[in-house]
Amino acid sequence: MAEAKLQVSDEIAISIENMNKWYGTFHVLRDIDLTVNRGERIVICGPSGSGKSTLIRCINALEEHQQGRIEVDGTVLSSDIKNIDKIRSEVGMCFQHFNLFPHLSILENCTLAPIWVRKTPKKEAEELAMYFLEKVKIPEQADKYPGQLSGGQQQRVAIARSLCMQPRIMLFDEPTSALDPEMIKEVLDTMIELAEEGMTMLCVTHEMGFARQVANRVIFMDQGQIVEQNEPEAFFNNPQSERTQLFLSQILGH
Amino acid sequence: MSDTNTTPVAFVRDAMLPEQAAPITAAGPLAWIKKNLFDGWFNSILTIVAIYFIYLIVSGAFPWFYNGVWTTDSLAECREILQGKTGGCFSVLTERWPQLLFGFKYPSEEYWRPTIAFFALFVAVAPVLFNKLPRKLLIVTAIFPFAAFWLIWGGSILVPIMVAVGLIVGYVVFTRLVYQSSAMGMIGGLVATVAVWMLSGYITDPLSGFLALEPVPSRDMGGFMLNFILGVTCVSLSLPLGILLALGRQSDMLIIKWICVVFIEFIRGVPLITLLFVANVVLGYFLPPGTNFDLILRVIIMITMFSAAYIAEVVRGGLAALPKGQAEAAGSLGLDYAQSMRLIILPQALKISIPGIVNVAVGLFKDTVLVSVISMFDLVGMIRGPILASTEWNGVYWELWLAAVLFFFPICYGISQYSQWLERQLATGHR
Numbered sequence: 001m002a003e004a005k006l007q008v009s010d011e012i013a014i015s016i017e018n019m020n021k022w023y024g025t026f027h028v029l030r031d032i033d034l035t036v037n038r039g040e041r042i043v044i045c046g047p048s049g050s051g052k053s054t055l056i057r058c059i060n061a062l063e064e065h066q067q068g069r070i071e072v073d074g075t076v077l078s079s080d081i082k083n084i085d086k087i088r089s090e091v092g093m094c095f096q097h098f099n100l101f102p103h104l105s106i107l108e109n110c111t112l113a114p115i116w117v118r119k120t121p122k123k124e125a126e127e128l129a130m131y132f133l134e135k136v137k138i139p140e141q142a143d144k145y146p147g148q149l150s151g152g153q154q155q156r157v158a159i160a161r162s163l164c165m166q167p168r169i170m171l172f173d174e175p176t177s178a179l180d181p182e183m184i185k186e187v188l189d190t191m192i193e194l195a196e197e198g199m200t201m202l203c204v205t206h207e208m209g210f211a212r213q214v215a216n217r218v219i220f221m222d223q224g225q226i227v228e229q230n231e232p233e234a235f236f237n238n239p240q241s242e243r244t245q246l247f248l249s250q251i252l253g254h
Numbered sequence: 255m256s257d258t259n260t261t262p263v264a265f266v267r268d269a270m271l272p273e274q275a276a277p278i279t280a281a282g283p284l285a286w287i288k289k290n291l292f293d294g295w296f297n298s299i300l301t302i303v304a305i306y307f308i309y310l311i312v313s314g315a316f317p318w319f320y321n322g323v324w325t326t327d328s329l330a331e332c333r334e335i336l337q338g339k340t341g342g343c344f345s346v347l348t349e350r351w352p353q354l355l356f357g358f359k360y361p362s363e364e365y366w367r368p369t370i371a372f373f374a375l376f377v378a379v380a381p382v383l384f385n386k387l388p389r390k391l392l393i394v395t396a397i398f399p400f401a402a403f404w405l406i407w408g409g410s411i412l413v414p415i416m417v418a419v420g421l422i423v424g425y426v427v428f429t430r431l432v433y434q435s436s437a438m439g440m441i442g443g444l445v446a447t448v449a450v451w452m453l454s455g456y457i458t459d460p461l462s463g464f465l466a467l468e469p470v471p472s473r474d475m476g477g478f479m480l481n482f483i484l485g486v487t488c489v490s491l492s493l494p495l496g497i498l499l500a501l502g503r504q505s506d507m508l509i510i511k512w513i514c515v516v517f518i519e520f521i522r523g524v525p526l527i528t529l530l531f532v533a534n535v536v537l538g539y540f541l542p543p544g545t546n547f548d549l550i551l552r553v554i555i556m557i558t559m560f561s562a563a564y565i566a567e568v569v570r571g572g573l574a575a576l577p578k579g580q581a582e583a584a585g586s587l588g589l590d591y592a593q594s595m596r597l598i599i600l601p602q603a604l605k606i607s608i609p610g611i612v613n614v615a616v617g618l619f620k621d622t623v624l625v626s627v628i629s630m631f632d633l634v635g636m637i638r639g640p641i642l643a644s645t646e647w648n649g650v651y652w653e654l655w656l657a658a659v660l661f662f663f664p665i666c667y668g669i670s671q672y673s674q675w676l677e678r679q680l681a682t683g684h685r
């Protein structure tokens with residue numbers, strides 16, 4: 001693991017400065033400052049409703065921010081659709097409820113974006129898809145439909161589908177919290193493997209074992225703010241703020 | 255008692271049970287009859303009563319068909335032959351068959367033209383309805399509307415060709431400009447199309463005899479052919495228009511959204527007959543005098559708008575039924591709005607909307623008989639007007655209306671069967 005951590009470079013992958021967001025009059029994100037270097041693996045945790053999902057959804061413009069600056073891979077997020085599309089094709093995302101396309105086969109789910117966005121020839125896109133499906137260990141399901149797969153398998157397909165766009169950054173929004181315990185491990189293993197290859201990752205998750213094993217930084221959010229961030233060892237063994245301590249005692253307590 | 259108590263709770267299965275065939279539920283036709291028709295005294299009575307009613311209907315209708323007369327020239331002759339027996343005068347159908355099909359003014363030596371168009375229609379819609387057919391057949395689909403227009407209305411082949419050229423030019427301009435902005439693309443495309451159409455007058459007018467079929471004006475169209483033309487054209491136009499309206503209603507652009515909302519709500523709040531009267535009379539006042547705006551075209555526009563509004567609402571229901579995550583997943587993969595609509599959202603939304611869309615389509619097809627109210631001679635207009643008003647056939651109701659039923663039923667039933675087949679084809683397991 002120490003080796004993997006060395007891969008973090010000085011190059012900046014995501015920089016968020018002074019970002020604020022409101023839903024109507026409700027101030028969801030307040031003065032977020034966050035810089036992510038290439039190859040960093042960040043785990044974001046915090047109580048429900050603290051704005052974790054909103055934060056990572058702002059990074060690929062699924063949510064619009066009203067103030068501040070977000071720069072992803074050298075592209076500044078503005079309302080310009082071209083910039084948004086460019087960022088989205090560089091940033092992969094996995095959702096809590098997988099969001100596979102139920103009317104397309106697993107293979108088609110994976111080849112769709114490369115074919116239509118990257119203009120990859122179909123045959124090449126299929127080879128690429130099979131490569132990543134093998135990587136998440138379900139090549140044999142390629143011709144099935146999402147409805148025929150278990151939750152864990154679906155989430156791994158969703159990861160493969162994102163990887164087919166060969167993103168430089170991956171966002172995960174509670175990828176395991178809709179899964180049964182026995183399926184959580186297969187998805188986490190896939191994510192660990194990805195981390196070891198040096199992917200820049202932002203994961204919203206409450207899997208603290210995963211955080212300890214792969215994260216270089218754990219961020220704790222509450223009420224729309226970043227309350228504390230630290231290396232995992234220090235974060236878990238020696239949390240500074242009271243709210244972090246309370247939160248950790250709640251989720252690690254049982 | 256003591257035995258069960260001593261059995262240990264722990265249990266390990268050492269031999270796995272083999273799979274067994276499913277139980278056979280019904281054994282033979284007799285068992286089926288007993289189970290489904292004579293299951294208890296109440297069901298038995300119901301069955302017997304039902305059989306009696308079926309007997310009454312069949313025994314009443316049978317002599318009517320069996321004694322039917324097929325070869326007379328008028329109702330009076332027919333009554334003479336029957337001499338008081340029950341029997342249908344089907345000779346009205348044999349004698350007026352061409353009028354029921356084509357109306358009473360379409361030149362009889364040209365009947366072959368709409369007939370060819372009718373059969374070509376099946377070739378043209380086949381690749382749209384059945385995904386497995388080779389995609390190359392879609393060329394036939396693209397050519398068909400223009401060819402059918404030429405066949406049915408006649409005139410020089412240059413007219414439909416120039417219409418097609420205008421559309422193609424507009425499309426090319428659209429694809430060139432759409433990279434700059436979609437509004438530019440639309441306006442540019444529209445302008446180019448209209449310009450080509452206006453200029454094409456200089457070609458088609460002097461060459462009006464070039465490859466010309468005998469022209470048949472719109473007011474000479476009639477019979478079931480008219481219903482069929484209206485039905486097919488309006489269904490195929492209102493589906494894309496309805497989808498656009500549904501998308502527009504969901505749009506973030508307020509002007510577009512409100513145009514769509516007002517259009518849909520207004521059209522849905524007005525009876526179709528009213529719109530048809532508007533098409534017939536009122537539109538004439540708004541158009542500059544002397545413009546010869548075809549009546550069939552006006553009716554097509556009205557019926558299309560009417561059913562497009564309904565289809566828009568059906569499709570909107572389908573769009574609303576999709577989880578938000580689908581659009582988000584498509585967006586997060588980098589698909590743009592048009593791609594995510596076309597590849598992800600619409601295929602699923604339309605699949606959910608199939609029953610509703612078919613409902614509208616079947617309703618629309620049947621509603622085409624309403625044009626008889628604005629004195630067009632469609633199938634119903636023909637029956638009520640020229641045929642029943644004629645001295646020969648005054649009073650032949652049953653036979654004629656039965657024929658009308660037999661014209662419409664197979665088509666509407668066919669559409670509904672196709673939609674059920676399509677739903678089964680599209681099923682990809684639960685979500």
Ligand SMILES: Nc1ncnc2c1ncn2[C@@H]1O[C@H](COP(=O)(O)OP(=O)(O)OP(=O)(O)O)[C@@H](O)[C@H]1O
Nearest residue numbers: 023024026028046047048049050051052053054055
């Ligand atoms: N579309 C929306 N409109 C209005 N308020 C919203 C919307 N989406 C989220 N919120 C609110 O914003 C706050 C932050 O939501 P968010 O989904 O980011 O929380 P979260 O930290 O991801 O929580 P969880 O752990 O439950 O997923 C919540 O209070 C939520 O009620």
Ligand SMILES: [Mg+2]
Nearest residue numbers: 052053054174
């Ligand atoms: Mg969340």
